[in-house]
Amino acid sequence: MPNVASPLPRVRSFGETTRSDTWWVKPLAVFLGLSAFVVYSTWAAFQGDFYTFGPYLSPMYSPELFGDTPHAVFGPQPGWWPGWLPWSPAFLILWAPAGFRLTCYYYRGAYYKAFWADPPSCAVGEPRKGYLGERSFPLILQNVHRYFLYLALVFIVILSYDAWKGFWFEDAASGASFGVGLGSLVLLLNVILLGAYTLGCHSLRHLVGGRLTQISKKPVQATSYRCVSCLNRRHMMWAWFSLFWVGFTDFYVRMCAMGVWTDLRLF
Numbered sequence: 001m002p003n004v005a006s007p008l009p010r011v012r013s014f015g016e017t018t019r020s021d022t023w024w025v026k027p028l029a030v031f032l033g034l035s036a037f038v039v040y041s042t043w044a045a046f047q048g049d050f051y052t053f054g055p056y057l058s059p060m061y062s063p064e065l066f067g068d069t070p071h072a073v074f075g076p077q078p079g080w081w082p083g084w085l086p087w088s089p090a091f092l093i094l095w096a097p098a099g100f101r102l103t104c105y106y107y108r109g110a111y112y113k114a115f116w117a118d119p120p121s122c123a124v125g126e127p128r129k130g131y132l133g134e135r136s137f138p139l140i141l142q143n144v145h146r147y148f149l150y151l152a153l154v155f156i157v158i159l160s161y162d163a164w165k166g167f168w169f170e171d172a173a174s175g176a177s178f179g180v181g182l183g184s185l186v187l188l189l190n191v192i193l194l195g196a197y198t199l200g201c202h203s204l205r206h207l208v209g210g211r212l213t214q215i216s217k218k219p220v221q222a223t224s225y226r227c228v229s230c231l232n233r234r235h236m237m238w239a240w241f242s243l244f245w246v247g248f249t250d251f252y253v254r255m256c257a258m259g260v261w262t263d264l265r266l267f
Helices: 025-047 095-102 105-116 139-165 182-199 202-210 219-232 235-257
Strands: 168-171 175-178
Touching: 025 105, 025 235, 095 139, 105 235, 139 182, 139 202, 182 219, 182 235, 202 219, 219 235
Parallel strands: none
Antiparallel strands: 168 175
């Protein structure tokens, strides 16, 4: 058979493609969605106020390690906090859930395309000629995702407790009594969506069974693996639903605390 020289395919310039579909819609939607959440969550974190209403505590401030509300674990603002830095209880805890989201396998693919155009979409030219992957700095830091997973699991327990507290209202005559407000259901749905997102994590799927050669010999781990895999199939959906609802939950508590909204008491 004669040797035939095949020229290498030409590298596409940025945005060049032969695709005729609206490939840009998805990365644009991701860019707008994530940008909106980052802007709102940053603004909310810097407020340092209106994050609690009765038994409700915003998930962006939970756990409240230091603060001026009854939810604070260790009391008021610590004396060691730098005077030049604005104070907000959210600054002490938001780094953990933010790190979990930032290093998430789904979100990596989403924001690599939407923010870095790496690439903008399949078969679309990107603005760089080389590829370093996640074995070089800074993207090698994405490998800490498993450790953020451990923290995220702890946060699910804490937020579950917050949701439970959201059903107990202080009464001047009888003390704390069980009830259901609209905010109670908002906090409950928040922890359900966050739980579905966290428990469907790719790293958790590997930890509970994906690392085994013959998982059938481990019935407990096999069952756990199937449960996590069930959630993992809709990981993108849980990621977006939970992201939106975290923001809405903070917004709901904030509006009630400011007196803009009235929390509807169901019973």
